[in-house]
Amino acid sequence: MVFEIALKQNDYPTYILSDKTVNARLEVVPERGGIITAWRLQGQDLLYFDAERFANPELSIRGGIPILFPICGNLPNSLYVHQGQSYQLKQHGFARDLPWTVRDRSTIDGASLTLALTSTEQTLASYPFEFELQFTYRLKGNTLTIKQLFTNQSAQSMPFSTGLHPYFLTTDKTALTFEIASNQWQNQIDQTINPFNGSFDLESEEIDAAFFPVNRSQSSLVSDSRNHRIMITYSELYKGIVFWTVKGKDYCCLEPWSAPRNALNSKEYLTYLEAGESCQATVELSVSYLQSSKP
Numbered sequence: 468m469v470f471e472i473a474l475k476q477n478d479y480p481t482y483i484l485s486d487k488t489v490n491a492r493l494e495v496v497p498e499r500g501g502i503i504t505a506w507r508l509q510g511q512d513l514l515y516f517d518a519e520r521f522a523n524p525e526l527s528i529r530g531g532i533p534i535l536f537p538i539c540g541n542l543p544n545s546l547y548v549h550q551g552q553s554y555q556l557k558q559h560g561f562a563r564d565l566p567w568t569v570r571d572r573s574t575i576d577g578a579s580l581t582l583a584l585t586s587t588e589q590t591l592a593s594y595p596f597e598f599e600l601q602f603t604y605r606l607k608g609n610t611l612t613i614k615q616l617f618t619n620q621s622a623q624s625m626p627f628s629t630g631l632h633p634y635f636l637t638t639d640k641t642a643l644t645f646e647i648a649s650n651q652w653q654n655q656i657d658q659t660i661n662p663f664n665g666s667f668d669l670e671s672e673e674i675d676a677a678f679f680p681v682n683r684s685q686s687s688l689v690s691d692s693r694n695h696r697i698m699i700t701y702s703e704l705y706k707g708i709v710f711w712t713v714k715g716k717d718y719c720c721l722e723p724w725s726a727p728r729n730a731l732n733s734k735e736y737l738t739y740l741e742a743g744e745s746c747q748a749t750v751e752l753s754v755s756y757l758q759s760s761k762p
Contacts, residue, residue: 470574478522484578484606493606501567501582501602503532506611508754513697515634515718528563530718534602535630536562537594540728547731549595556593562600570601577607596625610753619740626737628726631750634718635688635697640669642692643719647708648683652676672714679707679727679736688721694757699723704748706736723750
């Protein structure tokens with residue numbers, strides 16, 4: 468078969484999706500936030516992953532593609548107010564920390580795995596809405612497609628934001644350029660507004676750049692040293708892009724977000740689902756190879 472799905476017992480049960488035609492492989496760990504831990508193409512790792520942090524459930528995961536829900540970024544003092552009551556949510560929400568369940572798998576027209584997360588007493592204490600999320604990861608050729616379904620199972624309107632936090636492996640950041648459909652970005656460290664011309668000062672200790680709104684549904688990272696472009700295409704739910712990296716670390720993150728940090732308080736670009744309502748979204752990551760500079 469061209470497409471396969473295997474189950475391997477590592478520290479946690481790990482689903483391995485593969486497309487043999489292009490030697491593509493995707494690894495997913497439902498029990499740890501439904502996270503993608505690895506994506507390889509033609510034997511090359513595309514994602515950074517800190518296995519030591521992953522082995523310690525007390526630490527946040529650094530690497531792979533964590534899922535952000537029901538907030539992106541952090542809240543002042545980790546607090547927001549809903550109907551006069553204060554609630555506490557830690558940075559990026561809880562979806563990346565909770566166990567997801569496997570709903571479906573398929574090897575027709577790609578290797579696909581569908582995961583689900585539903586509200587619990589634990590989530591209701593910090594986010595007073597009943598919900599269900601379904602994420603379907605599909606690997607086909609050079610493309611990873613992430614289809615998302617958000618359903619409000621509450622009797623009241625449900626506000627949320629969502630995002631993905633891919634850690635792209637980057638051993639030589641000086642060889643990177645970016646295509647983001649905006650001419651300016653806000654520095655999330657000092658709140659300054661800066662012009663954007665396709666690159667960043669990668670000698671900075673940390674870069675945390677927010678682009679809201681973006682005026683096109685595609686952004687990309689180009690790595691001359693790794694000879695590839697990673698194009699991220701996202702549906703209209705996603706209103707912005709965040710770029711984050713830390714000096715001395717072999718990763719940079721180009722993250723589609725539906726709303727900026729603190730949206731549960733500011734209401735900026737916040738998504739609302741009415742009782743019983745659902746909405747869909749898609750993020751597609753596709754790899755293409757650059758023309759060789761050799762004659």
